[in-house]
Structure formats: structure tokens, C-alpha cells
Amino acid sequence: MFSNKMNYHDYLHIDQLLGCQELESERIGRKAHDEMLFIVVHQVYELWFKLILTEVSSVLEIFAQDRIDEKQMDLIVARLQRVVAIQKLLVDQVGIIETMTPLDFLEFRDMLIPASGFQSLQFRQLETVLGLKRENRLLYGQAAYEQSLKPDQRSEMVALEGKATLFERVEKWLERTPFLKMRGFDFWQAYKNTVENALKRDIEIIDQNPVLGAEDRARNKTMLEGTMASFRALFDEKEYNQARSAGEWRLSYQAVHAALLVQLYRDQPALQLPFRVITALQDMDEMFTTWRHRHALMAKRMLGSKVGTGGSSGYQYLRDATDRHKVFQDFFQLTTFFVPRSKLPKLPPEVERELGFHYSNSGNA
Ligand code: HEM
Known part of the structure; x- marks a missing residue:
């Protein structure tokens, strides 16, 4: 079973790994010390991107099934949490590249033109697999994003865009959530009344707040009235779909209701795992935004108002x-x-019973 031939270096291909840091500045005879840092940090990012893609793809496979059992739900949460742990590291790594000063970056920056992180295939794959759509992307130099990739990578990206994304799988999974029809109990009407009363109460608070001037009071009230209108639209399928076409929502009408129910009644045993899935997805989305923000600040610090490479x-x-x-x-x-x-x-008792865990005499859940 064990082979004497197995060796740390060979198993991990250390020689290949350590043989692929070629300094451009050295090649042209003007060695810049910090270019090694720059290369290693980028390569490490690409390795982590590879692992994130592996984890997200495995989560996608689980979601592709018509029925997901509890054990697999737990696996989804565990893998998404692993992704989040890696993302935290990715954000921290920005601090390592920031140990290079802008002046030291200038020693080799111009040698990199027109290369850029914008050409990272794995980063684009990740965005796409998660559910970022072409039509929602910012235009880059008036050209489609894949034009920045190498020609042989473009068709690969376009093919990936045709596949189901994590967002779409999650949406389908939410749509399948039972308990959305509350057995004759008009849950959504009751909930609507509760939230509307809470929002009306907020308007009273604005009216009575002595600290607010007339202008602030009017602005706050307009904002709240907007919130009330979008809340009402949440329970009118036609209005909701209009708001969705305008880009205010992405999830389908049914999926958004399921997400709301899961989050509001997350203490119910049957909704605890779905709640953790939603939370992990939120964490992941937030960590991506955090990385983008951190990277943007670092780029500003390095480049000021210069254009990117x-x-x-x-x-x-x-x-x-x-x-x-x-x-x-x-x-x-x-x-x-x-x-x-x-x-x-x-919740009606029969719904609450269904959301709890029940054990028959045979011990089956
Ligand atoms: C000195 C350090 C860095 C600077 C000044 C910098 C600057 C930039 C700039 C200006 C862009 C916009 C595209 C362009 O015009 O080039 C960009 C994009 C990008 N960079 Fe960096 N970057 C740095 C380090 C990194 C590192 C370490 C990574 C890790 C992989 C990275 C990943 C990316 C990615 C993925 C994009 C595309 C982002 C998007 O389109 O939303 N960058 N970078």
C-alpha cells in the first residue's frame, strides 16, 4: 500500500512550483527586487482561486439534484464556509503586497503593460459560476470582458456562461421549499400587515423626532415611503416582476418568498440548515465585495489616478x-x-409541527 517512491517534492511538484517565478525586470537586465513579491502573491492567489472553484463546483453539483438530503445540506454549508475562510486570507494577503511601496512598484510596472489581473481566467470563471451575468458586467474599454482573455480561453468562458450558475441552482432550490403555502392560513397577509405597521411606526418616529430639520424629515419620509412601496410589490407578483425586470430584484417571486420565510422562521428545526446555507452565501458574497474594495484601495494607493496596466x-x-x-x-x-x-x-400548529423534527416509534425521522 505504501510506496517508498512517494516523496514530498515529487508529490507536490515542488520543482515545477518553484521554477515558475521569472522576473521580467531580471530578463531585461534591470532587476527590481519587489517583482518576486508581486509574482509570488499573484501565483498564490491563483492557487486559492483554483481551490475556491473546486469547492463551488462541488456545491453546484449537490444543488443540481432534485432532492438534497440533510447530510448534503451540511456539506454545502461546510464547503461554503471553507470558501469564506479562504476569502478572509485573500483579503489579508492584500496587506502583503502593500509592503511594496508605489515607488518600488514603478521600478517594474511599465514592463507589465498590457498584462493585468483583468486577464485572470479563474477569476472570471469564479464570477461566472457564482452567477455574475454578462449583461450586468461593467464594460471594460467598451469591449466585452472576454476580449481581454487569451484567444483559446474565450470560447471556454463563453461555454461556461451557458451552464447553470450557483445563483440559478440556489433559486431553484428555494422555489422547491415546502411550507410556502401555509395550509389555508394567510401568512403573507398577516406578515404584510405586521411590516406595514412597523414601517408606519417608523414614519411616526420621523415626524416626532425633534432633532430632525424639515428637509431631513422630508427626505427620510420619502425614503421610507419608497421602502413601503417596494415591500408591497414583494407580495404582488405582477409588480414584483416589473421591479425584477428593472433590476431591483434578481430572485424569482417564489424564491424570494422562500428566502424570507427561511430567515424569519430560522429557529424552526427544519429551517435551520437552509438558514445556514443562505448565511454562508451572504458571507461569501460579502467577502468578495470586501476583497474588491480592498484591492481597489490598494490599487489607488499604488497608482493614484493613473490608468491600470x-x-x-x-x-x-x-x-x-x-x-x-x-x-x-x-x-x-x-x-x-x-x-x-x-x-x-x-404559525398554525400543523405547520409548526411539520417544521419540527418528529420521530416515529421505529426511530426514523
Ligand atoms: C501592485 C498591485 C496591484 C495593482 C496596482 C493592481 C491594479 C489593478 C487595476 C488597475 C485593475 C483594473 C484593470 C486594469 O486596468 O489593469 C486590476 C484588476 C484586477 N486585479 Fe489587480 N492590482 C494589483 C494586484 C493584484 C493582485 C495581487 C491580484 C490577485 C490575483 C489582482 C487581481 C486582479 C483582478 C482579478 C482584477 C480584475 C478585477 C475586476 O475586473 O473586477 N490584482 N488590478
């Missing part, structure tokens, strides 16, 4: 992408409509 507007492009290239925003938006547990409509 790939030819983008530099910091401004990265900042706009941070705001725009998000996937699971609906989960964040839904929290606007949360109410305290004590105010939630009580």
Missing part, C-alpha cells in the same frame, strides 16, 4: 465593479423587511 480607468473601474458585481444581493435587501421575533405572525 490593462488600460482601465484604474481605481474608478475597480470601485464601480465593487458596487456592481454582486450576486446574492437579494438576501441583503430582504433584511429591510424583518420584524422582531415577538411580532412575527404565529
Whole structure:
């Protein structure tokens, strides 16, 4: 079973790994000390991207099934949490590249043109697998993003765009959530009344707040009225679909209701794992945004207002992408409509029974 031939170096291909740091500055005879740091940090990122892609792809496979059992739900959570742990490291790694000063970067920066992180195939694959759509991407130099990739990578990317994304799989899974029809109990009407009362109460608070001037009061009220309108649209399929076409929501009408139910009644045993899945997806989305933000700040520090080596507007492009290239925003938006547990409509006992765990005499759940 054990082979004497197995060796650390061979198993991990250390020679290959350590043989692929070629300094461009050295090649042209003007060695820049910090280029080694620059190369190693990028290569390490690509390795972590590879692992994240492996984890996310395995989660996608589980979600592709028509029925997911509890054990696999637990696996989904564990793998997504692993991704989040890696992402935290990715954010921290920005601090390592920042030990290079902008002046030291200038020693070799121009040698890199027109290469750029924008050409990272794995990063684009990751965005696509998660669910970032071509139509939601910022244009880069007025060209489609794949034009920056190597010609042989472009068709691979386009093929990937045709496959189901994590967002779409999660949406289908949410749509299959039982308990959305509350056995004759008009849960959604009761919930709507509760939230509307809470929002009306917020308007009273604005009216009565002595600290607010007339202008602030009017602005806050307009914002709240907007929130109330979008909340009402959440329960009118036609209105919801209009808002969805306008890009205000991404999830389907049914999926958004399921996500709301899972989060509001997450203390119910049957909803605890789905709640953890949603939370892990939120964590992952937030960590991507955090990385983008951190990377944009670092680029600003390195470049000021210079354009990027790939030819983008530099910091401004990265900042706009941070705001725009998000996937699971609906989960964040839904929290606007949360109410305290004590105010939630009580579930009918038969629904509550179904959401609990029951054991028959045979011991089966
Ligand atoms: C001195 C350090 C760095 C600077 C100044 C920098 C700057 C930039 C700039 C300006 C862009 C926009 C595209 C362009 O015009 O080039 C960009 C994109 C990108 N960079 Fe960096 N970067 C640095 C390090 C890194 C590192 C260590 C990674 C890790 C893989 C990375 C990954 C990326 C990715 C994935 C993009 C595409 C982002 C998107 O399109 O949303 N960068 N970078």
C-alpha cells in the first residue's frame, strides 16, 4: 500500500512550483527586487482561486439534484464556509503586497503593460459560476470582458456562461421549499400587515423626532415611503416582476418568498440548515465585495489616478465593479423587511409541527 517512491517534492511538484517565478525586470537586465513579491502573491492567489472553484463546483453539483438530503445540506454549508475562510486570507494577503511601496512598484510596472489581473481566467470563471451575468458586467474599454482573455480561453468562458450558475441552482432550490403555502392560513397577509405597521411606526418616529430639520424629515419620509412601496410589490407578483425586470430584484417571486420565510422562521428545526446555507452565501458574497474594495484601495494607493496596466480607468473601474458585481444581493435587501421575533405572525400548529423534527416509534425521522 505504501510506496517508498512517494516523496514530498515529487508529490507536490515542488520543482515545477518553484521554477515558475521569472522576473521580467531580471530578463531585461534591470532587476527590481519587489517583482518576486508581486509574482509570488499573484501565483498564490491563483492557487486559492483554483481551490475556491473546486469547492463551488462541488456545491453546484449537490444543488443540481432534485432532492438534497440533510447530510448534503451540511456539506454545502461546510464547503461554503471553507470558501469564506479562504476569502478572509485573500483579503489579508492584500496587506502583503502593500509592503511594496508605489515607488518600488514603478521600478517594474511599465514592463507589465498590457498584462493585468483583468486577464485572470479563474477569476472570471469564479464570477461566472457564482452567477455574475454578462449583461450586468461593467464594460471594460467598451469591449466585452472576454476580449481581454487569451484567444483559446474565450470560447471556454463563453461555454461556461451557458451552464447553470450557483445563483440559478440556489433559486431553484428555494422555489422547491415546502411550507410556502401555509395550509389555508394567510401568512403573507398577516406578515404584510405586521411590516406595514412597523414601517408606519417608523414614519411616526420621523415626524416626532425633534432633532430632525424639515428637509431631513422630508427626505427620510420619502425614503421610507419608497421602502413601503417596494415591500408591497414583494407580495404582488405582477409588480414584483416589473421591479425584477428593472433590476431591483434578481430572485424569482417564489424564491424570494422562500428566502424570507427561511430567515424569519430560522429557529424552526427544519429551517435551520437552509438558514445556514443562505448565511454562508451572504458571507461569501460579502467577502468578495470586501476583497474588491480592498484591492481597489490598494490599487489607488499604488497608482493614484493613473490608468491600470490593462488600460482601465484604474481605481474608478475597480470601485464601480465593487458596487456592481454582486450576486446574492437579494438576501441583503430582504433584511429591510424583518420584524422582531415577538411580532412575527404565529404559525398554525400543523405547520409548526411539520417544521419540527418528529420521530416515529421505529426511530426514523
Ligand atoms: C501592485 C498591485 C496591484 C495593482 C496596482 C493592481 C491594479 C489593478 C487595476 C488597475 C485593475 C483594473 C484593470 C486594469 O486596468 O489593469 C486590476 C484588476 C484586477 N486585479 Fe489587480 N492590482 C494589483 C494586484 C493584484 C493582485 C495581487 C491580484 C490577485 C490575483 C489582482 C487581481 C486582479 C483582478 C482579478 C482584477 C480584475 C478585477 C475586476 O475586473 O473586477 N490584482 N488590478
